[in-house]
Amino acid sequence: MAGPLTGVRVLELGSFIAGPFAGQLLADYGAEVIKVEPPGRGDAMRRWGHTLDGESLWWPTIARGKRSVALDLRDPDAREVLRALTAEVDVVLENFRPGLLASWGLDHATLSKEHPGLVMVHVSGFGQTGPRATDAGFGSIGEAMGGIRHTTGDPDRPPARAGVSLGDSLAALFAVIGTLAALHERSVSGLGQEVDVAIYEAVAALMESTLADHVLAGVTRGRSGATLPGVAPSNVYPTSDGSGVILAANADPVFGRLATVLGRPELASDPRFADHQARGRHAAELDALIGDWTSRHPAPALLEVLAGAGVPAGQIYTAAEMLEDEHYRAREMVLHLTNAAGHLVPSAGIVPKFSRSRPDVPVPGPALGAHDDLLASARRRARSAPSGT
CATH class of the missing domain: 3.30.1540.10 (formyl-coa transferase, domain 3)
Structure with a gap:
């Protein structure tokens, strides 16, 4: 069955986690996501984390449902192909350092002259404006500046981190929300716009009343281990079987x-x-x-x-309990994707569930350049475009 975003075309630029995870979610909901990767090695996520037979066990999930095309964007000719390709999509999703696309003539202001309905979604460490806009920024820095590191861990120890890339994932979620909001607004105005997601802001948005607590109650939230001060009972309690x-x-x-x-x-x-x-x-x-x-x-x-x-x-579940849990199974929260090496790779299910426009089980992340045929029409337009456009 078709997912609720069937008919929406997304061009995914960038690498690592924040942008690609947003692309994964959009593909989960039925959008056609075309991932642009550098020739040769592709996205670094193809090699991140644990590998089996040379392939990352993360790649089948974070690239699931996507199509892969290979373009070296350092090459001006390849950038012209990309420019032509943007005319065929609804959304450009990117997580390059701010200013890079503009230096290539691929910023929203330029592209929207020929494609006024284009939505461009930016994911970066600090956003597209402000004194730190062009600084390098990873998820861990966003978690620190957004406030969540200061409140995570035991009070007698330095700040801890979650065991997953929380900042990147939160930014991806806000990128998806922003994409959907911009597409809805376009259905009314007919015009696209830019969506600017900063990782530190995505984290800060989850920090509840910490700012008001500090200013008006004189309380600066800190680390409190497994509990929240003033909230009880809400804790981890021992059992006779050791769990x-x-x-x-x-x-x-x-x-x-x-x-x-x-x-x-x-x-x-x-x-x-x-x-x-x-x-x-x-x-x-x-x-x-x-x-x-x-x-x-x-x-x-x-x-x-x-x-x-x-x-x-x-x-408290580990991966083993998740795989065995009957509620996980009933809710289809474990999918099994066959990767390029033929291994059955468990993958988290699609969230949320849709009652009617239910997406198909996604296919695992593609081989590099597996869908280069999608570039054919863009290459023809790039060759026929007047010089300098």
Whole structure:
């Protein structure tokens, strides 16, 4: 079946994670994504992470559903082909350093003269304007400047990082949101526009009330390990089988249900725990009570009891648990893609799910230049274009 973005054509320029992950999501939703790669080695993501038989295990996923064409954009002739190709697409998605496309005469202001409906989506470390616009910026720098590194980890240790490329992925999500918003606006105005995503801003947008807390409450959020100060119970609790269970019962009605499950219904009216603020002040006492109970039961039994009582809880999963979980299977959250070497590569499913315009299972990332035939019409137009255009 066709995905909801069927009929939208996207030209993906750039490499690494932020831009290509946005391209992956657009392809997941049915857009035709044409990825431009340098001849010879292609996108660096073809070699990143763990490899098997010379191919990255990441590549089948981050390039899934895309088409690959090879163009050396350092070559002026190749840039003319790219210019002609932009006339055939709705969206140009790029994550080069700001200013590079303009130096090649491939900026939005130039391209939109011939293609006024073109949407150009930029993903960069610091955005297209401002004093640091042209500085090199990776996801880790965006995570630091966006504030999330300062709040991640244990309070007695230096800032930690998530185990995935969080800054890049957040920027990709905002790039997709911006693309969809610009395409919707174009359906009204008939005009394209530029979408400017900065990685540090994508991170900062998730930082809740940290700015207001600092200015108006005099509180600068810091690192608090597995808990959020003032929010209880919401922590990782021990189990008798050695695994951990996360339990979140910080809302008053939910805490009442948890107290009943604990066999201590009186806790719900105890002044120390009777409301959100009180539980926050006495979080350590409450965690000790809950931990004493959870440590006497294995995780599966705990999860069954808590689910039956309507108390949100979940086990901390590794990849092994994700692959085995029946809910993951029921929701088709593990796809299996056959890569170029013939290996079956597990891949995260498409998010969100669509009730009617449901996309097909994507094909894995293509071989470099596998779809160079898509350049044929662009090459003809580039050859016939007047000199200097």
